[in-house]
Amino acid sequence: MRQVNSLSHTRWECKYHIVFIPKYRRKVLFGKIRHELGVLFHQLAQQKGSLIEEGHLMPDHVHMMISIPPKCAVAQVIGYIKGKSAIHIARQFSGKRRNYVGEHFWARGYFASTVGRDESVIRAYIQNQEKEDQRIDQLVLV
Numbered sequence: 001m002r003q004v005n006s007l008s009h010t011r012w013e014c015k016y017h018i019v020f021i022p023k024y025r026r027k028v029l030f031g032k033i034r035h036e037l038g039v040l041f042h043q044l045a046q047q048k049g050s051l052i053e054e055g056h057l058m059p060d061h062v063h064m065m066i067s068i069p070p071k072c073a074v075a076q077v078i079g080y081i082k083g084k085s086a087i088h089i090a091r092q093f094s095g096k097r098r099n100y101v102g103e104h105f106w107a108r109g110y111f112a113s114t115v116g117r118d119e120s121v122i123r124a125y126i127q128n129q130e131k132e133d134q135r136i137d138q139l140v141l142v
Helices: 032-045 074-093 121-125 127-142
Strands: 015-020 051-057 062-067 111-114
Touching: 015 051, 032 051, 032 074, 051 074, 051 121, 062 121, 074 111, 121 127
Parallel strands: none
Antiparallel strands: 015 062, 015 111, 051 062
């Protein structure tokens, strides 16, 4: 049975497939940054009343299936997650004590698609994305 969430006067099921990339699509999501970002994304989403139901951090992009309440705009939640995570990265890994103007970790924009009734297809796509990228890379190298 599908989970339907509720607010005080609303029953809802709003799930989105989101993809965003680091600036210049640099392959920087390795090692320690990658492990910390997963936990950080979940905490930031929870602060906005959202829930990341599925996610995968690729070396050069992020996939997630996120449940966002209808009272929040998708752009507001994703902007919050990207902004606060960029500040965290600057402080933890760049040695900056504050966020300086002009320094950005994430590229502008993101891809968003409503999940609808194809939730199992989207979940499988996110889980198998790394294998698919490796397969495509092998085809290009040949």
